[in-house]
Amino acid sequence: MAYDIQVGGYQLGMLDKVEIHSSVELLADTAKITLPAAEYNKALDVEEAIHRGDEVTIRLGYEETGLVTEFRGYLQRIDTDNGDLTLTCEDDLFLFRKPLKDAVLSKVTLSSLLSRIIREIGLSVKVSCTYSWTYSKFVIKSATAFDVLKKVQEECGADIYLKDGVLHLHAPGEHIGKERLYDFRYNIEAADLTYRKAEDKKYLITVRALLPDGKVREFEVGTPGGDKITIKCPSSDEVSMRLRAETELRRRTFDGYDGSIDTWLIPECQAGDSVELHDPDYPHKEGNYFVRSVTTEFSEEGGKRKVQLGFRLS
Template identity: 60%
Template sequence: MYTMTYDIEIGEYKLGMLDKVEIHRSVEQLSDTAVITLPASQYNNALEIEDKLKRGDAVSIMFGYEESGMEGEFSGWLQRISTDGGNIKLHCEDDMFLFRREMPNEVLKKATLESLLHKVVAGCGLGLKVDCSYSWTYDRFVINNATGYDVLKKIQEECGADMYLCNGTLHVHPPGEMMDEERYYDLAVNVKEENLTYRRAADKKVKVVVKALLPDGTVKEVETGSTGGEKIEIRSPTSDEAGMRARGELEVKRRTFDGYEGSITGWLIPMCRPADSVTLRDKDYPYKDGTYFVTSVTTEFSKDGGKRKIDLGFRLS
């Protein structure tokens, strides 16, 4: 039996009481978030925290087991406080919170993606490096009444990239290009729950139509995949045919493979983060064993215990 322990700091304060923490991290969403739930009262005295904590306070969350030690689960900033439903919730966001600053209105022409990312970083007053795997050029990019966060979100939605902050660097990469740690799960040993469906690539036909708006107002289309299944349309930030085709093929790869779709839920050990790879083992069906890219992880910590729900992306091997 493991003993739960935690260390949570917000601004100048360290939490001494806690109902629950839920942390959601994903390479497919721009921000990682945490929600800290506190009891609304202690010893029949209402908690008054809104005069002690404020938006923009630094947040550090560590938890784990006394027997194995704590892990740094989240660091970021307090975004808002809610007091609905009989308890107090502290809503937190990772360093993407720092990009929620207004940028000057501007129309950029012939701007490379990397130069645009540097402009966003500088425009938000941040001293971050940029690591970008894409190399396209925007014919025209409009910044109008937008924050740096809005610009990054638009870029991510258009190219489907993994976009995240790590060790002082803004990363922008095709899904699965940059991977972190290898994790191992046995469905009979360290998986608490599973919601998995094994599918064959032949049963998941998909056609991807990539569309790009040309300067003259017409639309250029590039198709990838196969007919007879789901049809998906996506926008492309570039009209370069090779770039459009690569974008379409990436989407096909993400959706068609022999392997599992769904999620597994384990305990706090082992640690698992988005962009890790997870190798699944099923002793009853060895042919289903495989390694998958992790797209998101939702971690919960409370008096009832700790657990991680791991969403699987495309199969790596």
């Protein structure tokens, strides 16, 4: 096993463990680097050398196969706990933790809202937004650009991420990364999976929006009599409400596995990728799944990933 971790202008020579978490349901990917404090004499020595906002690059792998860049981002904070030093890091969305001016925006589309906050915090980032979503009113008060992105994600249920200088906002599974192949005989260490059928997972999704006159508009999808889920929608146009409802229903109803698989560092896997599962014992359960999240751990005990499956793609 091998690693190369750069924090600011320093390369880490000693390491206890690293944990990297990537999820399409959370705005930012995060990394926690745990250092043996005794090797650095005092926490103060580290805090004088590296600081919040320093760039962080984490490369992990094996000497035989080479290193892979698992994380790029910024140092968010340094913690001392039980004799260890923990460096908490956040991906490029750390740059959105800047305050915005208070404002009340009327009839603003998602694309124009995102472009506005990017300009205000001074980033040269482009926007790729495929949601035809319009806010009748959007209030910014004592908020950062990160707060705005979090509010948008919670209300529209979209995948939001920053990659290669582009802020993406898409419906779940609309943009898929690389395909990863896993076989229960070869590269799955353990599995916590339950196979379910869509007919056993019945939902009635109701999306509600408040109209200017105080009345409530509703849009429903799903199966009457199924588990009821009600979602508040800040936009009252039918296209936005339909998209929000269908997005939530797609996440919950499909024939396939719920759960996660435990794997090693190879193959590489990230949230937003697709996983092709091969099961020689149950061929009818094979399929392609959207990856909801990946937690990668690296320590003297080895390197492993927990891959959380999302909805079935095929």
